[in-house]
Amino acid sequence: MPNLKERSFSVEKNNSWDEVRDLVLLLTRTNSAFKIFPPEHATVKQFLADFWERLKSFLEKNGCLDLIIGENYFEYMGEKVFEDADVAHSLPFFFFRDGLQRLSFHRGLTEKELSLFFETIREVAFRPPDEADIVSAFWEKNFENITFYAPDEFIIEKITRGRPLPEYEVNFEELYSGKIELAEEDRKAIEDWQLKTESQEDSEKEKTIFLEESLADLKEEEWRMIESIIHSHRELPQDEELGRLSLEILYLEDRFDHLPSFKASLHEAHKALLKNGKLAKAAAFIRDLTSLNKIFASWQPQKSAVIESFLAEIEQDNYFALIKEIYFSSSGSLRKEDWLDYFLAIGRPGLIFLASLYQNSPQTTISSLDEIAKPILEKWAEEKPEDLMKLVQESNPYWSQMIIRTLALKQGPKITTFLAGFIRSSQPLLRREALDALARLDSPTAKKIILGYFHDEDEEIRVTAAKIIKIADDSMLDHVIKIASPLRLREKKEREIVAIFEMLASTIHPKVKKYFQEIFKLPWFLKPKNKKICLLAIEILKRYPNAQNRDLLKEIMVKGRRQLKKYCQQALKEINLKEII
């Protein structure tokens, strides 16, 4: 009868070996499945479940599956149970190369723990060789029911690389022979003690006073304090600490030849913050660095150069790739204020990144970018409008539109010239934006520039131009009348004609009156377009019933062609009726 108190191996070896062979084969296959597929894949789950079932039953029966690891084999109770000489795929070799010599699965193992075991192997297998160490990984996991053994010799060999270990010499003769003559005070202390044996306890009590102060158990609140210190240090955000330390090191470093390499540390710290979506912290990091730069400028220009070079490098492509990734993967989870803060902190690169985000964003998400861009652009428009003007790109219309919109809030000849440039833009969006902006400027030049838009290829823009233009002088009027010549009108659609007529009908000027008189002279016969133009003119004059237009309508009613009379009469009737009402 097996001993009740001990759960140990009680298997019959021969039967067990076959079972273990199958089990180990399944172990390696499950491991392969973990390497090929992600852990949640059905194949992996199936392999794991099968292996787990078999292993569980084996462990229930035997307590432990204890495998010895050879270079390319697993051994169980002195017998090879698996062999794979292909070092690229061999699981035993994978273990062996890191010095693992023994691997044991114990009763109590759970499927979760087993899955973690395979995931750990997978994780290590995909690491670069320099960083891969299965023993370290197992050790750190601290499995409950999987144990392993890797001898110290492996690590010692890695360190010594054939060299002897430093030798510590002990002179045994000196150690165990000769005499120690105690000094007077020490000898006396012992003698005094021996004489006053009764007071031994008192002496211990004296020491206990010290002990109470220094060695006494910590009180509960003191434990809690320690636990809270540990906890708070566990919570310390590594990225923020890295940033802070980098600045401190830079502040103190006096090995100037190290500085160029140290720039890489600054980038690492900065990128770490960005990768973790800590834009406000990244902004603070840049601001601190900028403040340090001011301190260093006259004191340690070498450091200043490093900071400036670092800041300049932020504009580089690899940063943009990172920014883009964060922006698009965060899907709005990051606060707009933080983006704003960050882009403001990094200065010009912020504008470049924003421009690129505009270029890469689908139209539907542009409005959220606008919220970030607006204050930044306003700041730049205030401080360096010229820089902003240079950033307009035909190929990035939404971004350029924001720049135009922002700059339009400012007045001045430079802005007018800037806006004038868009008259030839290939992007209708930009031409329209510039047109709107020009209309808002309190400048005669701007108004004249708008005239140019009457020739725009886009009807919409031309209509807008006609609607917004304010005729300031005769020359402008002449220009408009020229554009509105019957010949040209015939090429235009109704809404543009309406817009032009509205603009003219609201302008009181003999030239306008004359213009309409000429319009009403247009022959209708076989010219339906002319008829339409004339009728539109009457309609528009009716809408703007100023004295000039009334006179004109009356004049046509009296002197005009027969076909026109009734329309003018009707129009005047409606005007009168409106007035009566």
Added chain:
Amino acid sequence: MNQRISAPSTEILREIHQAGVEIIVRFNSLLKLGRLYSVKNVLFQEQLGLLYKRIKDNCQEEEATLKIREGTFFFRNVRLRFIFANYPAFKTVLQELTKREVAVISFLPELTESELETFIACLLKAEGYNQLLAGLDEAQIVHIQIEKGTERTSLTGKKEKDRATARIYFSSLLHLKDAFEAEDPHQALRLNTTRRLMQALFTHIVDNEAFVFGLTNIKNFDEYTLNHSINVCLLSIALGRRLGLDRNELIELGISAFFHDFGKIETPKEILDKPAKLEPHERAVIEKHPYHGAGTLALWREIKGIPLRAIHVAMEHHIKEDLSGYPQTFKKRPPHLFSKIVKIVDYFDAITTKRVYRPRAFTREEALSLMMDQGDKEFHPLLLRIFIQMMGFYPIGSVVALNTGEIGLVVETNPDPALTLRPKVKIIADKNGQRIDGPVVDLAEKDPISQRYLRTIVKGLDPEKYNIRPADYFMASTLA
């Protein structure tokens, strides 16, 4: 079909953890009481009743197992994390079970109190696993089952264990020396190896802590900075373990302590070893080593994955608790926990080491006393107290005069805080002062008749005054 069982809630896990910790603590009390009194003693019975109740509560439906894996306790599949207040109990129970190669104890639902009492009595009597098994068999205990540990190797002999520990110690020295002396440290630093080394050191600390502490008495071997760094690394890991840091944290703490003085590579040797008081400009050079070290480690971080905490420690290990010290940057802020730990250990090892500029080193107990006197300005007061608790009133390696006239070397502290003054000592000189290869005696041992302690420490002695090199005694056991 395999049935998946949903994971227990955090609340349940916490309860199991609490029960596990209490079981260890009560188990420890019973082992202590069992050595002093009969199992029928009232105190023993009181503790037994409490332990029995706790176990029964946890094995009502199915067996409850207490496991030891790689120096860690698991109770009902929950890893038990000790806090330093329970450390002595954890340490003692771990030692007692490991000594007898017991890896698993399963308590079955039908367990009776009398079985538990007999089990503890058998455990106290048994020297090894087989003896315990035979005892349990004889007493017909059926509701407590044990399993033998399989994960440990054959390093069971003390001498063999010590030798292995010493080999790792000197390997660490060589590894650090490689990093310090390499023309191109980028090539020399093999952090994977360093991590593995830290794991090995941790394992030796768990298995053989007293000897590891003994080895930290090795001073000025080869280069001071290297030797010092290894000692600081070992004691820092041990202190971190007392604080309940997890494995990864301990590895990072070890690496941080290992490289804490890395900046001294840049400090000219003539300044480091100047046998006189340093001039202000020389002191300024010395005081650069924290940020030189931090700067170099920061450069390595990207290439080699140096933990951030190592940079903290290199930078801050001379910053005092009141934020004075060096280096001072543009902003005062409290140092990292790891820096506070390393600062304590660094200070202790430094002042207990003889240097050209410090002809007389402090004895280990003097050092602790001095550190206590520094007050809260220099060290974190609670961390310092835990360090002192860890080292004991007479730290391992202290030379002591006994009331018998013998001279002893402290080789193991007493895990019971009440018996801190009664460590285990190796007798190195008899009552006539004759140097001998004496036995290791437990100062907690009492005369069975008079109930008086057999030996008591009268005072600590300065080893240097008597040409005693404590480290030699520890190393002797590995060389003989």
